[in-house]
Amino acid sequence: MAEEFAPPDFRFLFVYAREAHPSDRFPAHTSIDRKLEHARAMVERLQMNRPMLVDDLEGTVHHAYGRLPNMTYILKPGGTIVYRASWTDPTTIRLALERILFEREERRAQRRITPYYLEWQPQRSNDRIAFVEGLFEIGERAVKEYIAAVERTEGEASAKRLKEWWARKGSGGDRL
Amino acid sequence: MSTYNYPSFPQDMDNEDFARFPEVARVGAKAPDGELIDARDQSRVKLSELWSGGMTVLEFGSIT
Numbered sequence: 001m002a003e004e005f006a007p008p009d010f011r012f013l014f015v016y017a018r019e020a021h022p023s024d025r026f027p028a029h030t031s032i033d034r035k036l037e038h039a040r041a042m043v044e045r046l047q048m049n050r051p052m053l054v055d056d057l058e059g060t061v062h063h064a065y066g067r068l069p070n071m072t073y074i075l076k077p078g079g080t081i082v083y084r085a086s087w088t089d090p091t092t093i094r095l096a097l098e099r100i101l102f103e104r105e106e107r108r109a110q111r112r113i114t115p116y117y118l119e120w121q122p123q124r125s126n127d128r129i130a131f132v133e134g135l136f137e138i139g140e141r142a143v144k145e146y147i148a149a150v151e152r153t154e155g156e157a158s159a160k161r162l163k164e165w166w167a168r169k170g171s172g173g174d175r176l
Numbered sequence: 177m178s179t180y181n182y183p184s185f186p187q188d189m190d191n192e193d194f195a196r197f198p199e200v201a202r203v204g205a206k207a208p209d210g211e212l213i214d215a216r217d218q219s220r221v222k223l224s225e226l227w228s229g230g231m232t233v234l235e236f237g238s239i240t
Contacts, residue, residue: 002233012233013226015212018181021240028181032213039215042239050235053212053221059180061223062236064208066200067193073234075227079207086197088235100231115204138240145185152187 001090002050005097009104016042016054017062020069021146023139032057074100089124129165136169207234 002012016039022028029035032054039054055061065071066086072093074083083096106113128150135142147166151159201208209224226232 005233008230010231010233011226011229013235015234015236016215017236017238019238019240021185022183023240026238026240028179028183030181036213036215036218038239043215045239051226052215053226054215055210055212057181061208061210061212063180064201064210065234065236066197068190068197069237071197071236073201073207075207075232075234077228077230077232079209079224079227081201081203081205081207084201084203086194088237093233097233117204142185142240145187149185149187149189153189153191 001094001097005101009101010097012050014048014050014052015061016052017067017069018059021135021138021142023142025139029057087124089122092122128162132162132165 019026019028036054039052043052068086070088072085072088132143147162211220211222
């Protein structure tokens, strides 16, 4: 999407925060150098073209914006927030960007537009098995801790399917 | 005591942070400024310098 909605219309930036799912390969940061290393590894692994900006070790910027693992904000020049979401969902971001382009066109054509306020709670795809498959790429510890957290916050019934998946997938008789 | 850089995934997920999110910042208000390090050349840059250039899409995340 960063290429599709490229400059001069939009500038896409990525801010590197704390490790959401610390693993043996990518543990929690204990130094800024380590954090920079992880950030560069991410750029490499995902072949990112966007600027990669790294927050300080304490997560000062991350805190200020809400401290969630995958937020997206859209800012006007000057820094006014026009969009903020607790999750990075490409479909709704695309909607917002297309809307912003439409508004830009209206302004160019000198048709009057004024702001209004909208609150919206969309639903995002959240296939848990697909998610833990992804976590498995990060490391077994990340998987185990996530499944334990699901059981802790949502109960045994929610975690059951995940545990069955893990039993089929897991290595060397590891028990959760 | 909870740490920002938690060594293992928090057992309460981050449900409290999700619940608090609507109040942390507001559309229509100015975004928080701050200093970040460019991973490419380790230069320091302020968010306010970056957002002055045009509409900015800011995504937060990590490799894990």
